[in-house]
């Protein structure tokens with residue numbers, strides 16, 4: 001079972017393919033149609049470690065001139081220094097505009113690799129092969145590429161669409177436990193803003209053993225998420241309006257990540273807490289966002305930060321310096337009701353502080369399951 005989703009963008013329509021064991025077939029087709037002289041592969045070091053037995057013979061079949069570069073794991077690869085290292089690798093191996101760059105990995109490899117493909121020779125054909133749940137449902141879709149700067153995350157980058165995305169769920173067999181919950185947060189986000197069936201399909205995650213989720217369920221879930229993102233991006237590719245809905249929970253999340261110096265909390269944990277806060281704030285503003293559709297997944301998150309280490313004053317300061325602020329006030333994505341997001345500037349700091357209290361209650365020991 002597999003599915004293909006059209007993704008419309010200003011630069012044309014491309015497809016995302018989702019399935020188990022689909023990589024060889026779709027990559028062969030894609031490479032045959034691009035017919036590159038050289039094939040450049042940028043691959044996450046852990047993915048290479050776990051999957052090279054399968055991947056390296058495949059690359060050899062695809063092209064006589066394969067150039068492979070490992071991308072070290074971690075956010076530090078999304079740096080000017082590593083981006084420049086990729087450009088050296090591409091240019092020193094005589095990259096031409098008719099060549100192809102294949103990026104294989106999670107959001108880190110995808111973001112820095114795609115930005116290198118966007119900037120080398122002003123853009124060369126790119127294929128995304130996402131290997132984390134997050135990358136399959138989110139970062140490989142929609143054309144945002146980029147790296148971090150010491151002034152903040154993702155401050156340098158470009159919108160650049162790939163030729164295709166191939167999401168083979170076989171990669172997920174080796175995904176560490178924590179990366180599943182990181183991806184789950186983004187999956188739940190799509191449930192909250194657009195597609196409630198996603199919530200039902202996510203129930204399988206509560207069973208404990210991720211590897212027992214039937215391939216069919218996983219493929220359906222990833223397909224649904226990609227559809228939501230593709231629909232939103234088709235309407236607002238360059239984030240002038242509704243693309244901001246994809247940031248549901250993220251205003252709170254970014255503040256939490258900064259308060260924890262991007263160390264003691266993962267992005268997915270922060271997004272899950274951020275969505276709880278945004279739901280509570282929605283209710284405080286009189287909207288109908290009752291229900292534990294997101295809260296019920298609490299057992300899957302293992303927070304390493306304690307409520308005592310966080311203060312709402314500091315978190316509010318971080319939110320006010322976020323690039324998505326509106327003057328001195330903060331713009332939130334709220335829910336008028338489930339699947340009906342709205343962008344709203346909130347002036348009432350007491351309400352925001354109450355939303356933070358809700359976050360602190362989620363991570364305090366008494367609520368641990």
Ligand SMILES: NC(=O)c1ccc[n+]([C@@H]2O[C@H](COP(=O)([O-])OP(=O)(O)OC[C@H]3O[C@@H](n4cnc5c(N)ncnc54)[C@H](O)[C@@H]3O)[C@@H](O)[C@H]2O)c1
Nearest residue numbers: 046073106107108109131132134135138139144171174175
């Ligand atoms: N471009 C976008 O639209 C967008 C959207 C959301 C997030 N992002 C970015 O994505 C990044 C996070 O991505 P991520 O969560 O995929 O993290 P990641 O790329 O850091 O991968 C997480 C970990 O999993 C390992 N890994 C990846 N695939 C594996 C596999 N199949 N088996 C075993 N290990 C594997 C990696 O080596 C790493 O240690 C952030 O930098 C974020 O800013 C971008």
